[in-house]
Amino acid sequence: MNVHDSEKIAGIFSELGYQQAAGFKESDVIVLNTCSVRAKAEQKFSSELGRLKLVKAYKPELRIAVAGCIAQQMGKSLFKRFPYVDFVFGPNNIDSLEQWIIDRQQNPNIRTQTTVIKENTDYHSKLLPVKRAGRIRAWVSIMYGCDNFCAYCVVPSTRGRERSRPSQDIFNEVKSLPEQGFKEVTLLGQNVNSYGKNVYNNIDFPDLLKKIHDINGIERIRFVTSHPRDLSEKLISAMKDLPKICGHMHLPLQSGSDSILSVMNRGYTYSEYKEKIEMLRNVIKEISVTSDIIVGFPGETDDDFKCTVEAISELKFDGIFSFKYSRRPQTRALELPDHIDEIIKSRRLAEILDLQVSITFNINKALEGAILEILVEGVSSNDNSKLTGRTTTNKIVNFSGDENDIGRLMKIRILRAQQHSLFGEKVE
Numbered sequence: 001m002n003v004h005d006s007e008k009i010a011g012i013f014s015e016l017g018y019q020q021a022a023g024f025k026e027s028d029v030i031v032l033n034t035c036s037v038r039a040k041a042e043q044k045f046s047s048e049l050g051r052l053k054l055v056k057a058y059k060p061e062l063r064i065a066v067a068g069c070i071a072q073q074m075g076k077s078l079f080k081r082f083p084y085v086d087f088v089f090g091p092n093n094i095d096s097l098e099q100w101i102i103d104r105q106q107n108p109n110i111r112t113q114t115t116v117i118k119e120n121t122d123y124h125s126k127l128l129p130v131k132r133a134g135r136i137r138a139w140v141s142i143m144y145g146c147d148n149f150c151a152y153c154v155v156p157s158t159r160g161r162e163r164s165r166p167s168q169d170i171f172n173e174v175k176s177l178p179e180q181g182f183k184e185v186t187l188l189g190q191n192v193n194s195y196g197k198n199v200y201n202n203i204d205f206p207d208l209l210k211k212i213h214d215i216n217g218i219e220r221i222r223f224v225t226s227h228p229r230d231l232s233e234k235l236i237s238a239m240k241d242l243p244k245i246c247g248h249m250h251l252p253l254q255s256g257s258d259s260i261l262s263v264m265n266r267g268y269t270y271s272e273y274k275e276k277i278e279m280l281r282n283v284i285k286e287i288s289v290t291s292d293i294i295v296g297f298p299g300e301t302d303d304d305f306k307c308t309v310e311a312i313s314e315l316k317f318d319g320i321f322s323f324k325y326s327r328r329p330q331t332r333a334l335e336l337p338d339h340i341d342e343i344i345k346s347r348r349l350a351e352i353l354d355l356q357v358s359i360t361f362n363i364n365k366a367l368e369g370a371i372l373e374i375l376v377e378g379v380s381s382n383d384n385s386k387l388t389g390r391t392t393t394n395k396i397v398n399f400s401g402d403e404n405d406i407g408r409l410m411k412i413r414i415l416r417a418q419q420h421s422l423f424g425e426k427v428e
């Protein structure tokens with residue numbers, strides 16, 4: 001979602017005649033779009049902003065803006081810590097960037113510190129310009145904010161309560177993508193499964209998928225993120241019946257322990273989560289499932305952690321994103337007792353990552369010899385002599401091809417499995 005927010009920021013600059021600079025020293029304006037989901041992201045932001053202090057000392061006319069969730073949390077206090085920052089605006093105030101740029105153009109020699117951190121309840125219905133990063137895969141927001149209030153999560157306080165975009169606005173945005181060359185769209189939201197609340201025409205997420213599925217030129221449809229509690233049979237049926245919807249579901253588990261899930265305020269038990277996974281796999285035979293796991297949540301005992309290890313072993317995810325619990329401001333978890341020692345958290349994280357490495361490789365190994373369809377995205381980031389694409393199940397496949405293959409759906413025979421990707425050859 002932050003990536004797509006950055007595309008909107010870039011779109012506003014582009015509409016006003018700005019171009020991306022080659023580097024910091026060539027820039028007139030630098031925007032840091034921040035994330036505060038984990039402490040590590042905030043630490044990286046502070047380090048980057050520290051480096052920009054030196055750039056601004058060299059170039060005083062440079063203007064520095066801070067956007068995103070850290071901006072939302074810190075507000076005007078950010079100026080006290082970083083007095084060389086000029087503009088602070090939250091994730092629901094991206095539309096305010098245009099006026100700030102115009103003011104700067106009209107008064108280039110006047111430096112003021114401006115903050116726009118406000119509720120902006122109609123942000124979800126505003127149409128902002130977007131300068132998309134690629135030309136094959138596009139991201140489209142369908143909703144903003146979250147109503148779940150998980151104990152560890154800052155999103156309700158930084159992005160606000162849940163608001164769904166009007167379905168016709170989403171449809172029109174996706175409909176414009178094929179003429180720009182895009183073949184795949186990913187629908188974004190903190191919990192896409194609950195799309196449709198307070199939407200006037202009473203359309204839910206499966207209905208929205210059906211509407212988008214009818215758009216000519218869009219070959220593939222993906223979505224993130226889904227909350228297990230709201231995963232419905234209607235959505236699973238839509239995924240089965242609509243061939244453009246990719247066979248991949250990212251469904252965060254977070255913990256295999258019912259007691260930890262309860263304290264996290266996740267709204268389901270492990271057995272309920274497992275039932276959803278089994279339903280998915282029974283209806284859509286080739287689906288891949290990935291998940292999020294948090295280790296070291298306050299109060300997590302050895303037995304609780306063992307439940308998570310057993311869950312990963314039992315469910316055999318295609319991949320996981322796993323993190324050590326991180327203390328975040330404005331979250332209920334801060335007030336919980338029995339915070340876990342960092343050494344213990346690191347050991348637990350290493351254990352489940354090692355376990356998942358083996359599971360993922362075995363799943364990939366079973367694909368050797370198979371012929372899979374991929375959407376070719378471009379040159380491989382690891383080997384510029386190869387092209388790369390993804391299967392409908394979100395497996396990365398590298399192969400030898402030529403420039404004309406980019407943007408095509410192609411059949412690839414898998415020759416070799418690797419830990420995080422597959423290698424194959426074109427099937428003529």
